Every structure is written in structure tokens, then in C-alpha cells.
Amino acid sequence: MLLCDFHIHTRYSDGSVGLSRTIDLYGQAGFDVIAITDHVVNSDSLIGKLAHRFRLSVRQDNFEDYMRRIDSEAQRAWNKYGMLVIRGVEISKNYMSSDDSAHMLIVDIKKFIPAGWSYEKIFIEAKRQDALVVACHPHHVSDMSRETLYLWNNREKYARYIDAWEIANRDDVFNVISLKKYRYVANSDFHKPRHLYSWKTLLNCEKDVDSVKNCIRHNKGVAITLFRN
Amino acid sequence: MAIFWFFAALAAMGVLSCGLQLWSIRSYTKGRVSAAAGHLPPVSILKPLKGLDDNLFDNLESFCKLDYPEYEIIFALQDRNDLAFKVAEKIKRRYPDRGISIVVQRCEEGLNPKVNNLIPAYRKSKHEYILISDSNVCVRKEYLGQIMARMGEPGVGLVTNPVEGVGARSLGSVFENLHLNSFVMGGVCFLDKFMKMPCVIGKSMLLRKADLEAVGGLHGVKDVLAEDYMIGKKIAETGKKVVLCGFPVQTVNHYWSLKRFMNRHTRWGKLRWRIGGARYLTELFLNAVFMSAMPLVILGPSVRTLALALSACILKIAADFYTGETLGSRMNPLLYLLAPVKDMLIGFAWFVPLVSNTVVWRGNRYIIGRDSALSECPETGMAALIYHDSPEYREVNAK
Numbered sequence: 349m350l351l352c353d354f355h356i357h358t359r360y361s362d363g364s365v366g367l368s369r370t371i372d373l374y375g376q377a378g379f380d381v382i383a384i385t386d387h388v389v390n391s392d393s394l395i396g397k398l399a400h401r402f403r404l405s406v407r408q409d410n411f412e413d414y415m416r417r418i419d420s421e422a423q424r425a426w427n428k429y430g431m432l433v434i435r436g437v438e439i440s441k442n443y444m445s446s447d448d449s450a451h452m453l454i455v456d457i458k459k460f461i462p463a464g465w466s467y468e469k470i471f472i473e474a475k476r477q478d479a480l481v482v483a484c485h486p487h488h489v490s491d492m493s494r495e496t497l498y499l500w501n502n503r504e505k506y507a508r509y510i511d512a513w514e515i516a517n518r519d520d521v522f523n524v525i526s527l528k529k530y531r532y533v534a535n536s537d538f539h540k541p542r543h544l545y546s547w548k549t550l551l552n553c554e555k556d557v558d559s560v561k562n563c564i565r566h567n568k569g570v571a572i573t574l575f576r577n
Numbered sequence: 578m579a580i581f582w583f584f585a586a587l588a589a590m591g592v593l594s595c596g597l598q599l600w601s602i603r604s605y606t607k608g609r610v611s612a613a614a615g616h617l618p619p620v621s622i623l624k625p626l627k628g629l630d631d632n633l634f635d636n637l638e639s640f641c642k643l644d645y646p647e648y649e650i651i652f653a654l655q656d657r658n659d660l661a662f663k664v665a666e667k668i669k670r671r672y673p674d675r676g677i678s679i680v681v682q683r684c685e686e687g688l689n690p691k692v693n694n695l696i697p698a699y700r701k702s703k704h705e706y707i708l709i710s711d712s713n714v715c716v717r718k719e720y721l722g723q724i725m726a727r728m729g730e731p732g733v734g735l736v737t738n739p740v741e742g743v744g745a746r747s748l749g750s751v752f753e754n755l756h757l758n759s760f761v762m763g764g765v766c767f768l769d770k771f772m773k774m775p776c777v778i779g780k781s782m783l784l785r786k787a788d789l790e791a792v793g794g795l796h797g798v799k800d801v802l803a804e805d806y807m808i809g810k811k812i813a814e815t816g817k818k819v820v821l822c823g824f825p826v827q828t829v830n831h832y833w834s835l836k837r838f839m840n841r842h843t844r845w846g847k848l849r850w851r852i853g854g855a856r857y858l859t860e861l862f863l864n865a866v867f868m869s870a871m872p873l874v875i876l877g878p879s880v881r882t883l884a885l886a887l888s889a890c891i892l893k894i895a896a897d898f899y900t901g902e903t904l905g906s907r908m909n910p911l912l913y914l915l916a917p918v919k920d921m922l923i924g925f926a927w928f929v930p931l932v933s934n935t936v937v938w939r940g941n942r943y944i945i946g947r948d949s950a951l952s953e954c955p956e957t958g959m960a961a962l963i964y965h966d967s968p969e970y971r972e973v974n975a976k
Contacts (some may be wrong), residue, residue, distance in 0.1 A: 378663035
């Protein structure tokens with residue numbers, strides 16, 4: 349089984365650890381597959397504007413640099429640790445109310461997708477890029493400041509666009525995902541080194557990007573594990 | 578006034594002891610040995626693994642790159658679900674010709690979890706020379722050749738190395754590395770040089786199976802916490818030399834919390850209290866920063882008390898910085914300013930062993946007795962206090 353984490357932030361957005369060190373943290377811990385998913389934040393709200401003001405978001409102008417750095421680190425991670433690193437972002441639509449806010453991972457992204465676009469447009473563009481769409485922390489979480497309920501509240505409308513839902517995020521488990529029988533993954537939402545020890549995904553597939561995406565989309569050979577020292 | 582001069586004298590002694598420790602470290606690092614050109618016998622490297630250490634992949638990999646003709650590496654785990662298992666497997670796959678074995682076997686022969694981990698690995702080892710090496714140790718490729726060169730000297734029964742902490746990226750790690758590189762390394766070198774006391778560090782122990790068996794083998798230390806110290810002590814008692822090698826092995830501490838730092842050093846304090854007895858008292862008196870702060874607390878701030886505390890802090894920072902330079906440490910020089918804060922914390926932690934004899938190590942809780950003998954601590958709180966007074970506890974401590 350491949351030990352995976354598809355929700356990782358670095359200093360490109362609001363993570364506390366740089367990209368290289370993040371890769372090393374996961375490599376030293378024996379991970380097989382990770383996705384770097386820094387925030388791409390909307391700029392049509394006060395919270396979003398602040399995120400851009402304090403450079404806590406990947407932007408269109410540094411997206412290419414972000415991709416290049418990930419590719420270069422991915423090569424190093426593969427050579428040194430045999431660890432697959434996938435390019436990704438977390439599209440973050442942040443508003444004052446958690447009912448209006450939503451975060452979604454776009455794993456294996458190729459071209460920049462602005463967070464200001466409509467949900468449909470984002471999902472269709474992600475599909476066009478053959479990227480994986482994962483709904484992040486979709487239900488109530490222990491840390492209220494991270495709560496994003498929009499996708500869950502509108503699941504009838506958007507579920508068909510979403511490849512998988514986070515059934516567990518860091519320390520929280522969302523049993524509603526199980527009850528709805530949605531496809532699932534579990535991630536750390538890594539921002540600090542201690543977040544390494546959290547819920548993770550196990551995949552029974554080959555260690556390449558297409559196999560990983562297919563495994564999650566079909567949700568066969570997927571398990572979750574609480575990674576604790 | 579008498580109080581001031583009493584503590585000033587203790588602080589001066591503390592500074593003097595820092596100087597002596599620094600001298601000891603310098604004399605060891607000056608005498609670095611080169612690899613032996615003669616016979617280099619095959620070695621079994623035993624690596625007990627439990628959980629993820631910082632830098633685990635690199636630590637284990639460094640043992641696969643040793644410049645040494647023949648050796649095997651045995652990774653020993655109690656449980657296949659241990660997080661270190663996956664890392665060990667990756668290393669084994671990466672170096673298929675390195676003679677790596679992974680032994681996963683639950684062994685509950687003793688109370689010391691590290692010894693329990695080592696027993697199956699020891700059984701599997703095929704060479705006469707064994708190197709017991711902790712999982713959080715990272716070495717240079719010349720390491721094994723150099724320590725084997727010392728083993729080849731007449732009458733040597735065990736070779737060990739001091740430990741240098743590197744790679745701090747959190748406050749707890751900075752404190753940990755400052756303490757390892759000053760008090761711990763200085764103490765080990767000082768005891769070896771001036772007191773001729775073997776002070777074996779379990780992070781690196783090279784010895785012969787015959788010598789280990791002669792002192793009771795691993796089973797002889799399965800119920801003590803300081804199995805490294807006890808093995809060294811027993812080997813020294815047989816008349817063989819215990820040698821401290823002239824260069825440190827590195828232990829990488831990236832992201833330690835303050836709690837983990839305090840937990841380790843109260844545990845080690847309890848060990849030294851149980852092994853050293855009254856000698857443990859000198860540790861507090863030789864803590865120059867802590868002693869120099871006492872007049873400030875007792876007599877209140879004045880030019881004299883402030884000057885004493887400040888002088889001790891400056892001298893301690895300078896000594897730790899100089900030690901770091903001697904070791905070639907790459908720590909940010911500004912971080913040495915934290916040395917007095919660390920010494921104050923260590924000063925408070927010194928008192929803990931006097932009132933508590935339970936230790937928590939790798940998730941297990943024990944009561945620690947004379948010579949670090951372990952007994953199970955089934956309960957905490959009041960139940961533990963009752964257990965301390967029980968016949969079985971007294972029996973363990975009477976041994």
C-alpha cells in the first residue's frame with residue numbers, strides 16, 4: 349500500500365515550512381506519494397484581499413515559478429526517497445461566513461485556475477486539465493476558523509464534479525462522507541511539522557500519477573490510516 | 578553578604594568546570610583517529626527502531642554508505658505497524674547488496690524496550706563484532722573504520738563515541754542540541770579524561786560478542802534503563818578498556834518540543850541520580866547560571882547580584898559558543914544566547930529526580946531503582962505511590 353498525503357501547504361502560501369524541507373520531512377518519514385497544494389485564494393472578499401496582501405496565496409504571476417519548483421523538488425524526491433510528488437493547489441474561496449466558504453484541492457494541475465471563477469467553471473477547467481478535484485474539510489471541524497461548508501451544503505449540485513471528499517482532515521473525521529457513500533481520501537492539511545502526524549490515505553496502486561488519480565476516482569483499494577508516532 | 582559569596586563561589590566553580598569540560602572536548606577532538614590500514618573484521622550493525630526519528634531516512638542510509646569492507650545491517654522492530662518499518666523497507670530496497678535484514682519480532686523478555694528490540698537482532702547477527710547504534714544517529718563513511726581502529730588496540734573491550742546534536746529548527750531542538758554539545762558531551766569527556774570513569778553512550782557501542790556474553794549478554798541488562806552504561810561498567814570490571822573515540826556521532830534533532838526536551842533530561846537526571854547517588858548533587862552546584870541567579874532571587878536585584886548573574890551568563894554563552902566552534906557546529910551563533918535560559922530550565926529539572934522515580938520512555942512507564950533497575954509502574958498517581966511501598970518494589974531496589 350502506498351502511504352499518501354494530498355493536502356500539503358508550504359511557504360508559497362500559509363505553511364510554516366519551505367518546499368524543500370517539506371519534501372524532506374515526508375521523504376524522511378517514508379511516504380510514497382504526496383501532493384503540494386498551496387492556497388490559491390479568491391480576492392473578492394476582505395479575507396481573500398488580506399491573504400493576497402500578505403502573500404499567503406499562489407498568484408497567477410508566480411504560478412509558473414511554483415510549478416517549476418515543485419517539478420524540480422519532485423525529481424529530487426523521486427531520486428532520493430522514491431517518493432512521488434504531484435503538483436497541486438487548494439482553491440480557497442474564503443468569505444466571512446463558513447456557509448459561503450469552500451476549499452477544493454486540484455491535484456495534478458497544469459495551468460493556473462483563479463479562485464474568483466465560479467464553481468462550475470473551476471470544476472470544468474480542472475476536468476479539462478485531467479486534474480483530480482477533492483473537497484477539503486467539507487463538514488464541521490474542531491478548528492472553527494477552518495470551517496468551509498459551502499460544498500457540503502450544495503452537494504446535490506456539485507457532487508458530480510468532485511472526484512473525492514476528505515473523509516478525514518488532520519484530526520477531524522467526517523462520518524457524513526461515509527454515510528453518503530462518497531469517494532474519499534484522508535489528508536493532513538499540513539501547515540506545520542507536527543501536522544505530519546494526522547490522518548492519511550493508503551492506496552493500493554502503482555506509484556505513478558495516473559494510477560494514483562484512477563485509484564482515487566474509482567475508490568477501490570483506498571484506505572485511511574491515522575499516522576501517529 | 579555570606580549568601581552572595583557562597584553562591585558566587587559555586588558559580589565560579591561552575592564556570593571552572595565548564596572550562597575543564599571544554600578542555601576535555603578539545604583534547605578528544607584533537608586526537609581524531611584515522612582508519613586502520615590493517616585487518617578490518619566483519620561487523621554486524623544492530624539498529625533498534627521504534628517510531629520516526631527526525632531525519633530517519635538519512636540516518637539509516639548513512640550506515641549503508643560506510644567505507645568498510647564487510648558488514649551487515651539488522652533493523653530490529655517489535656511491530657510491522659511501526660512507522661519506522663516503511664523507512665527500513667525503503668532503505669533495504671535501495672541498497673539490495675548491502676546485506677540488510679529487517680527483523681520484526683515482538684520480544685518481551687525484559688522491561689527495557691530497546692534491549693527487547695535488540696535481542697532478536699543479536700540472535701540473527703552472524704559476525705563476532707557487533708555495533709549497537711541508535712536509530713537517531715547519522716555517521717560519516719569513515720566512522721566504522723575509525724572505531725574499529727580503536728577496537729584493535731590492546732586490551733580494548735568496548736568503543737563508544739560522544740554525541741553531537743545538530744539540525745535544530747525549533748526551540749526544543751535548540752535547547753536539546755545546546756545541552757548535548759555542552760553538558761552531556763563535556764561531562765562524558767570530562768569523566769573519561771579526568772576521572773577515568775567509563776561513560777558509554779548507547780548511540781554507538783562497538784564490542785565483541787564474547788565480551789558481551791562474558792558479562793551476561795543482553796539478558797543481563799534487559800531490566801535496566803541505562804543498559805549502555807551498565808554494559809560498559811561490567812566490561813570495565815573484567816579488566817578490559819572502554820574507549821571513548823575521538824570524534825562524536827551526530828544525532829539530528831529538527832523539531833523537538835520543549836516538553837520532549839524537559840522529559841528527556843528529567844529522565845536522564847533520574848538515571849544519574851539512581852546510578853551516581855551523591856555525585857548527582859554536584860550537577861546543580863556546577864550549573865553556573867543557576868547558581869549565579871540564586872543571589873538575585875534571595876537578595877533581590879542589586880548591582881552586585883545582577884553583575885554576578887550577567888557575568889555567569891556571558892561566560893556560559895562564550896563557553897558553549899567555543900564548544901560549538903570546536904565541534905565545527907553550524908548552529909546560528911545568535912542561538913547560543915539561549916544557553917542561559919536552557920541552563921535555568923535544567924536547573925529546575927534537576928530537582929525532579931529527588932521527588933519522582935517514575936520514567937516514561939517510548940510510551941512505557943516504569944519505576945526506576947538502584948543502578949537504573951526497572952520495575953513496572955502499573956498505575957500513576959496514588960496507586961503508584963502505594964506501589965513504591967510494596968515488597969516487590971523494595972525487592973527490585975535491593976538487588
